[in-house]
Amino acid sequence: MTAGPSGDAAWTYARAGVDRGPTAEALSGLLSAVRYRAPGSSGRPVRAVGHYAGLVRIGRETLAVTTDTVGTKVLLAASRDRWEEVGTDLVAVNVNDLASVGARPIGLVDTLLCDRVDAARFARIGTGIDRGLRESRCSLLGGETAVVPDVVRGMDLGGTAIGYFPGRRPVLGRSIRPGDRLLGFPSSGLHANGFTLVRKLIEARGVDLDTRRPGAAIALGEELLAPTRIYVGLTEALAGVAGVTGLAHVSGGGVRNLVRLRADVRFELDGWPRPEGLFGWLMELGPVAPTEMYQTFNMGIGFVVVARPTALPAIRRRLARTPFASHAEVGRVLRGRGVALPGLHLEYDGYA
């Protein structure tokens, strides 16, 4: 990481206030304090450390559980007084993580923390949640609303989703091997990641969110708030296709997310898009170094499917008449470790 606390040096996530290293370390301290292993009568956890969802087997079923928040995108939503988008994000960030282990969503619970209650805002969040549930065919099973003005400024939107594996097995990336190909599926923009950095950049550069960036059809405020694309339809369409070896939601951590699937191969992203559109504009605005861009944002690809070359025709056929027909080969699996973008001379070791 470059850049000090001020000045015109390149912007990083650490400079924006979020340093991944110490967080990962503290978290591993927490996890090492949790030593208890429940007896089999309480379900059998399936080992998938660092993956997108926790897995547990009860009776004949395997369940997937995942939890995530919309993060500081909510602050942008508040500044624009737009709430539907982040309602959809609340669903999307969770069901996309279920999609990353190949699970079908069953249900979601939401957690709304706020400093005050605003009925109109809540109703719009509800409309956004409804849209997300509809797209992921998921039920709302409950939730928690806490008015905690001493803890939260504005709002925090989080949720937990559970899923299962009807007539299929979890896809965890274990069978990924050199030679596999990476198919990239377009994102709908920033999704719900990197907003701590984006907000600081916009503030530092005095950007007016009511204006458009060059080449954009809508105002920046709206472009930035576009709800996270939901990839459940994609993974449902591919369920059971032989030769699909890995699934990855490109969320916080950017392309590094691929390492969560398998750490002992090399993901060579020779076809990943160059910084363009909104991403290119943000990179220049900072400036933000390419290494930081690709480990913070999805850079245009929100979901990756890893597959054997022999599986590609079947995948193409399955997706032909779906909203996921548009995709591209963005890379391949090699011997080695980590993630590389050879055209940009970028290399990443791990995920955190």
Place this chain on the structure above:
Amino acid sequence: MTAGPSGDAAWTYARAGVDRGPTAEALSGLLSAVRYRAPGSSGRPVRAVGHYAGLVRIGRETLAVTTDTVGTKVLLAASRDRWEEVGTDLVAVNVNDLASVGARPIGLVDTLLCDRVDAARFARIGTGIDRGLRESRCSLLGGETAVVPDVVRGMDLGGTAIGYFPGRRPVLGRSIRPGDRLLGFPSSGLHANGFTLVRKLIEARGVDLDTRRPGAAIALGEELLAPTRIYVGLTEALAGVAGVTGLAHVSGGGVRNLVRLRADVRFELDGWPRPEGLFGWLMELGPVAPTEMYQTFNMGIGFVVVARPTALPAIRRRLARTPFASHAEVGRVLRGRGVALPGLHLEYDGYA
């Protein structure tokens, strides 16, 4: 509710900054915007509106899902720099809600929101979580840690728990009828409810948390932080006992929680403890009106089992050599509606 925004009039939760009415209204606006009903292939939700957990059937299994946070008890923990207790609370508030539908916990995911990372604090929270998991025989399946200094002051600790029903059915209170008895099980103190009010009282009255209240063996700071008792061992011991008709965690909302089991009977609490010990002291400190005390705190009873009179001997036998042997008959079910404490002339209609 009595009391204006200042002065020596009685304290209420609304005066402390949390007004239940508008929150319930806004929430119902959100829920009415969520119209989508997923197809059966995504699981079949079981109707249990307003209950402690959402229920969904997949294949041969019924799952229970519940989500809750530790709330503003975390602020007290921060002021004392004690973190194990609230770690245990994070597990307890969720698994006790699972216990309230008769589910056995399978797994928990935690959500830690914080304004900065502190490794020592995280490790102590982990130790507390471990204790809670051990006592409820539950696995940690995952979690989310977000460093969001622009949203959260200090920390927020939340979680989601899932459970199932091995060889048993959910206990939802539907078969509760006049004549049933209420057994009350002691709480371990305030648990994790009412802290917004407690903190305001303590601040307003200038109470020193290093001192003891009359009759207490430990300093107030520690007494207030005592972790929530976990009732999973109780409901596991009673699983399958015929004539157990309802289970209720006495959490936020106090005795009103009973209405969640069944709204068309009357819960007459003629044996519920009078305000004593810590609760009596808080009531005098405010002063807080009895009506507010009983709808905010557990008042000494953290969990209630509703049962047919004929089931009481079997229940006593099952609990004889467990930590739940100590309990008392605290009330009974009558024709009518709501919850009443006749000795204190208190009447409540509903839950919210």
